Amino acid sequence: MTTVYYHNDINAEVLQNKKVAVIGYGSQGHAHALNLKESGFDVVVGLRKGKSWDKAEQDGVEVKTVAEATKAADVIMVLLPDEYQPQIFEEHIKPNLEAGNALAFAHGFNVHFNQVVPPSDVDVFLVAPKGPGHLVRRTFEEGAGVPALIGIEQDPSGQAKEVALAYAKGIGGGRAGVLETTFQEETETDLFGEQAVLCGGLSNLVKAGFETLTEAGYQPEVAYFECLHELKLIVDLMYEGGLENMRYSVSDTAQWGDFVSGPRVVNDETKARMKEVLEDIQTGKFAKGWILENQANRPEFEAINNRESNSQIEEVGRELRKLMPFVKGKSEKEKEVVNNG
């Protein structure tokens, strides 16, 4: 079995006398900056003037421009959207890096696909939490953490791994486990996971189930509860004890249905499509398409996003959640709308 580093295995002293710049204050950025600060590290956030700048200041974090924060820091963690990183790196980060600095990422996309090419005299490492940023923050506040991967791309100082582990500990990763990987493995598995299973696979499975029921004449509200709302309750059981814990808790009728009907829906054909998805990631075809989509100002991204927001399952869900006080107000999107007026 691979080595898993936990909180008490990691000596974080190497970061004690260093300044960490967290560039970006979005989903991951706010979580890294606040968790590191509360773990006792010296943090500055790098931003442009605007929404995130105001939020970071309200949260009591030191904020500077990207260039100034880079210049002031020893470790620079880039938590900008992947698609904007190459340009901001060239214009504001690279000119302010010094030999001996460490440049860090939470996802290997730009380094692995050569969109960001760091100078050879800086350390380059990855601390990639295996979970959404808002949960990196929420679990930390609850005294827990989200597992994280570390990976080393360049190590002129000879200290990159020690610093990466200390950083991972600082954001709470050590409470759940830190594993070593490479930029290639993190990039390819992360893209595959989000496309085939966690985001793309799951949202399409949910929609297909909802549509199958509503097209057969069942009430949309019943279909929503069955195919979307209850998913969290089932996934919680898997999270806590694997598939066997979920199967222990559901009825034997559900478990038999899982065994005999599950493979009728997700089967060798699905796996063949998954292999195609993986191949497009490995060959760089997916990355090329995403880079071109951004260069064209994201026409397809915006069109699909609008269509999805207005779909029946989303409209039904919005109405139903209003009647569930324990769900209402939990969504990170809703909180952002409330906080920004």
Ligand SMILES: NC(=O)C1=CN([C@@H]2O[C@H](COP(=O)(O)OP(=O)(O)OC[C@H]3O[C@@H](n4cnc5c(N)ncnc54)[C@H](OP(=O)(O)O)[C@@H]3O)[C@@H](O)[C@H]2O)C=CC1
């Ligand atoms: N989302 C997640 O949970 C995960 C993300 N990652 C990785 O983490 C990285 C960050 O992703 P994520 O947290 O989702 O990003 P977000 O989109 O949530 O955050 C973007 C942040 O970047 C700032 N920003 C955007 N453009 C500029 C600019 N030109 N100059 C200065 N600041 C700018 C935004 O500020 P403003 O308000 O001014 O726009 C905002 O604070 C990516 O590499 C991603 O792959 C890895 C694991 C999970």
Ligand SMILES: CC[C@](O)(C(C)=O)C(=O)O
């Ligand atoms: C699953 C999506 C993710 O990879 C993540 C939260 O880990 C992302 O890029 O946001």
Ligand SMILES: [Mg+2]
């Ligand atoms: Mg991920």
Ligand SMILES: [Mg+2]
């Ligand atoms: Mg990802």
